[in-house]
Amino acid sequence: EAQVTQNPRYLITVTGKKLTVTCSQNMNHEYMSWYRQDPGLGLRQIYYSMNVEVTDKGDVPEGYKVSRKEKRNFPLILESPSPNQTSLYFCASSPLTSGGALFETQYFGPGTRLLVL
Amino acid sequence: SQQGEEDPQALSIQEGENATMNCSYKTSINNLQWYRQNSGRGLVHLILIRSNEREKHSGRLRVTLDTSKKSSSLLITASRAADTASYFCATDARGYSSASKIIFGSGTRLSIRP
Numbered sequence A: 001e002a003q004v005t006q007n008p009r010y011l012i013t014v015t016g017k018k019l020t021v022t023c024s025q026n027m028n029h030e031y032m033s034w035y036r037q038d039p040g041l042g043l044r045q046i047y048y049s050m051n052v053e054v055t056d057k058g059d060v061p062e063g064y065k066v067s068r069k070e071k072r073n074f075p076l077i078l079e080s081p082s083p084n085q086t087s088l089y090f091c092a093s094s095p096l097t098s099g100g101a102l103f104e105t106q107y108f109g110p111g112t113r114l115l116v117l
Numbered sequence B: 001s002q003q004g005e006e007d008p009q010a011l012s013i014q015e016g017e018n019a020t021m022n023c024s025y026k027t028s029i030n031n032l033q034w035y036r037q038n039s040g041r042g043l044v045h046l047i048l049i050r051s052n053e054r055e056k057h058s059g060r061l062r063v064t065l066d067t068s069k070k071s072s073s074l075l076i077t078a079s080r081a082a083d084t085a086s087y088f089c090a091t092d093a094r095g096y097s098s099a100s101k102i103i104f105g106s107g108t109r110l111s112i113r114p
Helices: none
Strands: A004-007 A010-013 A019-025 A031-038 A042-051 A054-057 A076-078 A087-094 A112-116 B005-007 B010-014 B019-024 B031-037 B043-050 B055-058 B061-066 B071-076 B085-092 B102-104 B108-113
Touching: A004 A087, A010 A019, A019 A031, A019 A087, A019 A112, A042 B085, A042 B102, B005 B085, B010 B019, B019 B108, B031 B061, B031 B071, B043 B055, B043 B061, B043 B071, B071 B085
Parallel strands: A010 A112, B010 B108
Antiparallel strands: A004 A019, A019 A076, A031 A042, A031 A087, A042 A054, A087 A112, B005 B019, B019 B071, B031 B043, B031 B085, B055 B061, B061 B071, B085 B102, B085 B108
16 A cells, blocks of 8 residues: 555654654655644645755754655654654655656655654 | 645535635745645645646546636535545745745635534
8 A cells, every 4th residue: 555654653752852753655756755733834844855865954944854865764853852843743755757847746644743841 | 934825714614515715825836736634634635736727626626726826726516524624735836946845835724514
């Protein structure tokens, strides 16, 4: 089954304790992205990757890191989490068409609810 | 500020009525997409419309795109209780170069009354 998986689904942590949220897709998509969703703000893009070893900042990258060593995986790293990073996080993947120029339909993971105390 | 802004923020209609949501954006786009989200769950893609298209249909969904006004609308006809959800538009915030940032609107919360 084609899907995007995220782990963990729920996480409670304390300020400053490094954590990683994993994201994996089995559709061989080039484009992967992380979003956070907060009430009244919709989804905001944190980081995105157009292919292996190619990553770039979205609108709200501060406090986050990502890596793309393999096409299927795109982990989100919070080196020193703070309470303002409490949010609902979504990973998504998408194929790129027209030689990598056209962004297509995104497939979303189920989300990770993070609470930073 | 976000490129995609939707209105209304919330919409409540009677089952069977049509629901219309609007999205405005600021920069040139290659395509615009509409997504649906049920209460804190993952987003589900509904429909994609390219910048050279003006209207697209999928089942009970009709999407229009007006690039001169930088706006799009999503019409859901003959609404059902199961259509209760939040609806978001998303655009690729770039000109004519390679794919990059994706901007989502803040969403419209649609409630269907029985």
